[in-house]
Amino acid sequence: MLEQVYVTGVGMTKFGTLDQSITEIAKSAALEAIHDSNALDAKFDFVVVGSQNPDEFTGVGHLSTLMADRLGLVPAGAARVETGPSAGSSAFEEAVALVKSGLAELVLVVGVEKMSSIDRGAASKIIAKMISIESEARLGGTPAALAAIVARRYMHDYGLSRDELSLIPVKAHKNGVKNPLAQFQNETSVEKVNTARMVADPLTLYDCSPTSDGAASAVVSSLKAAKALGRIDDSVKVLGVGHSTDYHAIQHRLSLTSLGATVSAAKKAFKMTRVKPEDIDVCELHDAFSILELIDIEDVGLAKPGHAIDAVREGETEVNGRIPVNTTGGLKARGHPTGATGVAQIRDIVLQLRGKAPIGLQVKDPEFGLTHNIGGFGNNIVVSIFGRS
Amino acid sequence: MLEQVYVTGVGMTKFGTLDQSITEIAKSAALEAIHDSNALDAKFDFVVVGSQNPDEFTGVGHLSTLMADRLGLVPAGAARVETGPSAGSSAFEEAVALVKSGLAELVLVVGVEKMSSIDRGAASKIIAKMISIESEARLGGTPAALAAIVARRYMHDYGLSRDELSLIPVKAHKNGVKNPLAQFQNETSVEKVNTARMVADPLTLYDCSPTSDGAASAVVSSLKAAKALGRIDDSVKVLGVGHSTDYHAIQHRLSLTSLGATVSAAKKAFKMTRVKPEDIDVCELHDAFSILELIDIEDVGLAKPGHAIDAVREGETEVNGRIPVNTTGGLKARGHPTGATGVAQIRDIVLQLRGKAPIGLQVKDPEFGLTHNIGGFGNNIVVSIFGRS
Helix, strand or coil: CCCEEEEEEEEEEECCCCCHHHHHHHHHHHHHHHHHHCCCCCCCEEEEEECHHHHHHHHHCCCHHHHHHHCCCCCEEEEEEEECCCCCHHHHHHHHHHHHHCCCEEEEEEEEECCCCCCCHHHHHHHHCCCCCCCHHHHCCHHHHHHHEEEEHHHHHHHCCCHCCCCCHHHHHHHHHHHCCCCCCEEEEEEEHHCCCCECCCCCCHECCCEEEEEEEEEEEEEHHHHCCCCCCCEEEEEEEEEEECCCCCCCCCCCCHHHHHHHHHHHHHHHHCHHHCCCCEEEECCCHHHHHHHHHCCCCCCCCHHHHHHCCCCCCCCCCCCCCCCCCCCHHCCHHHHHHHHHHHHHHHHHHHHHCCCCCCCCCCCEEEEEEEEEECCCCEEEEEEEE | CCCCCEEEEEECCCCCCCCCCCCCCHHHHHHHHHHHCCCCCCCEEEEEEEEEEEEEHHCCCHHHHHHHCCCCCCCCCEEEEEEEEEEHHHHHHHHHHHHHHCCCCEEEEEEHHHHHHHCCHHHHHHHHCCCCCCCCCHHHHHHHHHHHCCCCCCHHHCCCCCHHHHHHHHHHHHHHCCHHHHCCCCCCCHHHHHHHCCEECCEEEEECCCCCCEEEEEEEEEHHHHHCCCCCCCEEEEEEEEEEEEECCCCHCCCCCCHHHHHHHHHHHCCCHHHHHHCCCCEECCCHHHHHHHHHHCCCCCCCCCCCHHHHHHCCCCCCCCCCCCCCCHHHHCCCCCHHHHHHHHHHHHHHCCCCCCCCCCCCCCCCCEEEEECCCCCCCEEEEEEEE
């Protein structure tokens, strides 16, 4: 259904702790995507910025309008889209809707967050606003605490061991080493993960993605605009985008070991395409906590409930495996500047489908890719499916 | 081009200082729009929330996801769109794009702001983030100060007098008295406007819209969904939506007495339709400051530069005039809960096109209506055009 929408170019900054301002970070990724699209002289119709909370993380507001000015894209329309850490994918979704509807031909998407300007405690309070105030945050709940509850339940229900769970961050760091833009460039081991500082029992520091600064960008275009840019051959098709919510507090949901919003969003996205989960050749799944990667694999339909770990143990989720997951390090090793993550996932899938992933991370000849991006603790999720042009 | 997108129902709370929480205010307007659409049992695909800064005005974050939960619309997709005080129109624009693209059939739009929870000084700081930090806010600039500069220039260039400018708030209050949801329910006079407390010379308190709490809501649907709801007859067609930015700081713009983003957005919106400015029968223009109503009238193409005041003086912008402007009181008298304003404008135009405006405010048999919503001080503007079903 969406076969006439293309990603013509992508860009990304290094993720980590960055010195530049949020607008400078965003500009850097955006200019790379514009350049990659051969669109330095093109007329953009719209700029969509995905950012969780630039106002409170950095003091800078009205960010989308500011970016249109800073990038020289006036009088393009501009808007910021916010859905917590799935903001990047939600911004991408608006761009796809604008192009597919004919309201725009060429749209710049920028996902950005700068989380290091304020202290950790203040940042944690901002992040806690995306979980339920009444049922969770008020009682001291944090995303990590909720992830720990989910991990405990999953271990109980499916017999997952601590050593098995540690395979997830080990793979993330192994891939991150080969991704020059990843925040963490060091390998780790099952023992190191197991014995790291406890964050929320059973999750240690290595089970949790970091707070980060960074930006990623993608240019979304119509077939006509992609042709005009001379970029059809290196563009990637947007095949489907699904977006779903779930009840705000985890206690109101049907299951602790499955995210209903992932199941629903994946269903919506696949329904727009002729692609099935088994056709996906490479995917980026939202591993804000290690346990989520296993749950994501199952919820998007790549393994049966409780069996994702079998695929992991057998190396199937490695770069050269049957269904490579988070080849560029995932949120854990690539880093997690919240509003940037969804666009970074899209950027990495676009590079994979072009055959231009970093050395050692390229999956063999992928045809279809998938991104999965979580906002809140599973209450706002976007799944997108891409195909080689 | 957009002829297959409909507004099937609308809702709005009273504007003013409200006791309820931001989620309760938003819920109240949303439930009215859902009820008005005969959609209490319908499956919504998406919720788009337009809000400038709920996080800093109220402490409540992740608002779109929260609204999907509170309204029982899970697993609908949800996103918040933010472009300063044009957030409501930008949210509406995303809904239109989602429906027109086929990504959604039925979308709830909620515009909301609660600005009274924090003190005036803190609120002013939040609002000042939408103008240029480097060139304006840092030097003590505020939106009112910029409006005063613009008013002085306009008076100098076109010979507008203080008495003439005062006709704008006088009309706003005259209409507001008849709008039961308006914040101000009292008439005023040229003398009262002229002699009220000075805010930024030459603008007095009556030249400035207030800070407000409130919400408005609209249901956007495909033709198919509107038919399924049995609402085609009372629906309004969305004919065009144009969205443009301008340079962030007013010193970088081509003119002080015209907002380039209005001219550009209006051009984009009219281009999607067969409607011309002279076909518009009723409009809601963003009169955050009195001088802007005159400039808006000219920029959307309803009068020549410098001549809007002629239409005002001759009564043409009154409810029974040739081109009624802000029949429900405008931002000045209806109130200006920033993220809600754009959706309130749409709600009021929908009621006009249905022939259901409040007693004494109904324009005679209007066929086409227009809304114009400003974010920043003219740097992010949305113009939408509507037609009777």
